Every structure is written in C-alpha cells, then in structure tokens.
Amino acid sequence: MTVPEGLPTGTTTTELEDRIADLEARLDDMARLRRLETRPLRVLRHLVPVEARQHLRAARREELLAARSLLDHWIERLDREPATEKRGETIKLD
Numbered sequence: 001m002t003v004p005e006g007l008p009t010g011t012t013t014t015e016l017e018d019r020i021a022d023l024e025a026r027l028d029d030m031a032r033l034r035r036l037e038t039r040p041l042r043v044l045r046h047l048v049p050v051e052a053r054q055h056l057r058a059a060r061r062e063e064l065l066a067a068r069s070l071l072d073h074w075i076e077r078l079d080r081e082p083a084t085e086k087r088g089e090t091i092k093l094d
Contacts, residue, residue, distance in 0.1 A: 045053075
C-alpha cells in the first residue's frame with residue numbers, strides 16, 4: 001500500500017484507518033454544529049408568517065436607504081464647503 005503524501009512512511013493500514021475514522025467523526029461533529037446553528041432560523045421561519053417577514057425585510061431596506069440618504073447629504077455638504085486651512089494659535093511661553 002502506498003502511503004499518502006504528508007504521512008510518515010512507516011504508517012500502517014490500521015493507523016490510516018484510525019486517522020480516517022477520526023476525520024469522519026470530526027466531520028460529523030461539524031455537521032451537527034451546523035445544524036444547531038441554523039435551528040433558531042428554521043424555528044423563526046415557522047413562527048413568523050411569510051407576509052410579516054416580507055414587511056420586516058422591506059423595513060430593513062428602508063432603514064439602509066435612510067442611512068444612505070444621510071451619508072449622501074453630509075458628503076455633499078462637505079464637498080460644497082471650501083477647504084479652509086486652519087492655523088494653530090501661537091502661544092508665547094515665559
């Protein structure tokens with residue numbers, strides 16, 4: 001049997017099988033965690049009606065558009081103002 005690249009040359013079949021079993025167990029753990037992470041979202045989808053979710057999404061969009069409008073306003077205001085150079089005040093020390 002050829003030893004895969006990256007493994008020591010003295011690796012036995014049993015060691016390789018143990019390694020594969022360990023990797024498969026880690027994959028199972030990752031899949032389980034992924035299901036746990038998405039569970040609240042699935043529950044929320046069942047609790048909140050489709051129409052309400054659509055309204056909430058539209059409201060989020062409107063909030064973002066309002067923020068964009070505010071930013072555009074202040075950017076335009078900065079662009080209209082002439083760039084003035086502020087000079088520091090000289091203070092004599094005794």
